[in-house]
Amino acid sequence: xxxxxxxxxxxxxxxxxxxxxxxxxxxxxxxxxxxxxxxxxxxxxxxxxxxxxxxxxxxxxxxxxxxxxxxxxxxxxxxxxxxxxxxxxxxxxxxxxxxxxxxxxxxxxxxxxxxxxxxxxxxxxxxxxxxxxxxxxxxxxxxxxxxxxxxxxxxxxxxxxxxxxxxxxxxxxxxxxxxxxxxxxxxxxxxxxxxxxxxxxxxxxxxxxxxxxxxxxxxxxxxxxxxxxxxxxxxxxxxxxxxxxxxxxxxxxxxxxxxxxx
Amino acid sequence: xxxxxxxxxxxxxxxxxxxxxxxxxxxxxxxxxxxxxxxxxxxxxxxxxxxxxxxxxxxxxxxxxxxxxxxxxxxxxxxxxxxxxxxxxxxxxxxxxxxxxxxxxxxxxxxxxxxxxxxxxxxxxxxxxxxxxxxxxxxxxxxxxxxxxxxxxxxxxxxxxxxxxxxxxxxxxxxxxxxxxxxxxxxxxxxxxxxxxxxxxxxxxxxxxxxxxxxxxxxxxxxxxxxxxxxxxxxxxxxxxxxxxxxxxxxxxxxxxxxxxxxxxxxxxxxxxxxxxxxxxxxxxxxxxxxxxxxxxxxxxxxxxx
Ligand SMILES: Nc1ncnc2c1ncn2[C@@H]1O[C@H](COP(=O)(O)OP(=O)(O)OP(=O)(O)O)[C@@H](O)[C@H]1O
Ligand SMILES: [Mg+2]
Numbered sequence: 001x002x003x004x005x006x007x008x009x010x011x012x013x014x015x016x017x018x019x020x021x022x023x024x025x026x027x028x029x030x031x032x033x034x035x036x037x038x039x040x041x042x043x044x045x046x047x048x049x050x051x052x053x054x055x056x057x058x059x060x061x062x063x064x065x066x067x068x069x070x071x072x073x074x075x076x077x078x079x080x081x082x083x084x085x086x087x088x089x090x091x092x093x094x095x096x097x098x099x100x101x102x103x104x105x106x107x108x109x110x111x112x113x114x115x116x117x118x119x120x121x122x123x124x125x126x127x128x129x130x131x132x133x134x135x136x137x138x139x140x141x142x143x144x145x146x147x148x149x150x151x152x153x154x155x156x157x158x159x160x161x162x163x164x165x166x167x168x169x170x171x172x173x174x175x176x177x178x179x180x181x182x183x184x185x186x187x188x189x190x191x192x193x194x195x196x197x198x199x200x201x202x203x204x205x206x207x208x209x210x211x212x213x214x215x216x217x218x219x220x221x222x223x224x225x226x227x228x229x230x231x232x233x234x235x236x237x238x239x240x241x242x243x244x245x246x247x248x249x250x251x252x253x254x255x256x257x258x259x260x261x262x
Numbered sequence: 263x264x265x266x267x268x269x270x271x272x273x274x275x276x277x278x279x280x281x282x283x284x285x286x287x288x289x290x291x292x293x294x295x296x297x298x299x300x301x302x303x304x305x306x307x308x309x310x311x312x313x314x315x316x317x318x319x320x321x322x323x324x325x326x327x328x329x330x331x332x333x334x335x336x337x338x339x340x341x342x343x344x345x346x347x348x349x350x351x352x353x354x355x356x357x358x359x360x361x362x363x364x365x366x367x368x369x370x371x372x373x374x375x376x377x378x379x380x381x382x383x384x385x386x387x388x389x390x391x392x393x394x395x396x397x398x399x400x401x402x403x404x405x406x407x408x409x410x411x412x413x414x415x416x417x418x419x420x421x422x423x424x425x426x427x428x429x430x431x432x433x434x435x436x437x438x439x440x441x442x443x444x445x446x447x448x449x450x451x452x453x454x455x456x457x458x459x460x461x462x463x464x465x466x467x468x469x470x471x472x473x474x475x476x477x478x479x480x481x482x483x484x485x486x487x488x489x490x491x492x493x494x495x496x497x498x499x500x501x502x503x504x505x506x507x508x509x510x511x512x513x514x515x516x517x518x519x520x521x522x523x524x525x526x527x528x529x530x531x532x533x534x535x536x537x538x539x540x541x542x543x544x545x546x547x548x549x550x551x552x553x554x555x556x557x558x559x560x561x562x563x564x565x566x567x568x
Contacts, residue, residue, distance in 0.1 A: 060458060067376055067377075090462060091460075094460045097458075097459075098458040102451070104451045104452070105455075106452055106470060107474055108473075116461075116469075117459040120460055120469075171459065
């Protein structure tokens with residue numbers, strides 16, 4: 001595992017600095033400082049309501065869809081402050097893909113789902129064969145190609161949940177994002193599908209920096225290199241996953257991991 | 263102790279709740295059925311007033327294509343083509359006005375406005391929908407009429423353009439409300455997904471929301487058309503009521519409804535003239551009924567697919 005830990009200076013995927021966030025008057029994040037290394041899987045754990053989704057959704061600024069959100073502090077993705085007023089939300093979202101809790105393919109064909117992000121930005125007309133190549137490459141990368149190659153023009157909402165979730169990952173890939181954010185990507189899936197998607201995430205490791213929220217301790221332990229424990233809007237502990245599960249540094253972490261509070 | 267099979271009590275007893283449920287069901291069904299009964303009764307009434315003439319003496323070919331509507335001439339001519347054409351022209355202009363207006367308003371209200379501004383706008387639009395049509399007629403007569411004369415240098419400002427604009431403004435509020443409902447029915451997860459993929463607000467609307475809402479939007483247009491078809495008094499006041507097929511938007515024109523309203527009072531009961539006006543009513547009814555059916559089918563079709 002040592003070689004998968006890049007030098008910190010060389011490879012920070014996300015750097016959060018004194019980040020605070022308010023929903024109206026309610027403060028959800030308090031002075032969060034966090035360095036997410038590039039190229040590995042980092043799990044974000046903590047009890048319900050501790051701010052995991054909020055932090056994740058701040059990284060691609062999708063949290064701003066709510067008009068009443070205010071922030072202070074900075075979040076850097078690959079050295080660029082995404083929270084800076086002059087940063088383009090659109091550019092940020094091309095670099096930082098997001099997978100949601102419930103698979104949410106758009107109500108268009110499988111193929112159009114994969115091509116959606118690319119066609120938003122590239123004014124130039126893509127030739128049919130270029131498009132085919134992008135679709136095939138993206139679907140192969142999520143191990144879905146063989147299952148859907150004969151029905152690319154069918155509506156994506158007809159797929160099984162597992163296939164939908166894989167498609168939702170595949171459609172992020174054409175814009176070559178650096179970071180993938182996943183908010184409980186397996187919580188709507190059954191155990192077999194969960195295992196399949198976990199395997200896929202593990203496969204993507206290295207090419208992308210992955211930040212994944214999970215409530216499933218076994219999943220965090222199995223499928224992450226580093227682990228972040230949050231509590232009440234603050235980061236409590238950030239350590240190697242093995243380390244955190246075997247010998248957590250903080251009492252709250254130990255209590256949570258052992259299920260002493262929800 | 264386990265009860266023996268068959269010893270459960272009360273499974274077949276009809277208690278108070280059952281009777282209340284039964285009564286509610288009967289009342290509600292009666293309400294629903296009475297609506298259908300009314301419609302049938304209206305059709306039967308209209309048909310009974312016009313059917314004898316339609317059956318025995320009316321030439322349908324002349325009614326639908328004849329260019330001369332001269333019911334009081336000798337011999338009378340019942341060619342309703344000028345009225346059909348006038349209705350079509352005015353409705354078309356009305357939709358050219360109402361569709362952009364109502365879609366823009368619906369997109370603004372549904373996708374951009376928030377909080378109190380949004381509520382305030384919705385109330386305003388519902389108020390607009392409640393303006394009586396005679397008021398719109400007066401606006402056509404007193405406001406649009408001189409404006410059109412001035413801007414386009416025409417001798418009369420009561421014409422297809424005037425009536426179309428008035429009808430468009432009249433139909434826009436209800437179309438806005440329906441279009442906004444169609445936009446609201448698009449799940450927010452679609453917008454979120456598209457935004458997370460880097461779509462701008464406008465791209466989300468154009469590529470995700472509008473395509474998904476298309477059946478509902480089409481239905482709103484069809485219902486707007488139905489509204490424009492059926493409107494009478496405002497159009498009678500604003501159109502100039504000229505019984506010739508219009509050839510431009512600056513021609514005065516007459517519609518089916520306006521003609522019925524204008525002539526029914528003068529026609530002797532059960533005369534041919536009286537009866538042919540009811541036949542026109544039936545034609546109008548058939549058109550609006552088909553439009554509503556189509557709109558309904560569009561909305562239903564979408565629901566089945568979703
Ligand atoms: N849209 C919102 N408006 C107001 N408060 C919110 C909103 N979304 C979340 N919150 C609050 O912010 C806090 C953090 O919520 P968040 O969804 O980030 O928690 P979470 O750790 O993801 O929880 P879960 O494990 O249940 O998904 C919670 O107290 C929540 O009530
Ligand atoms: Mg969450």
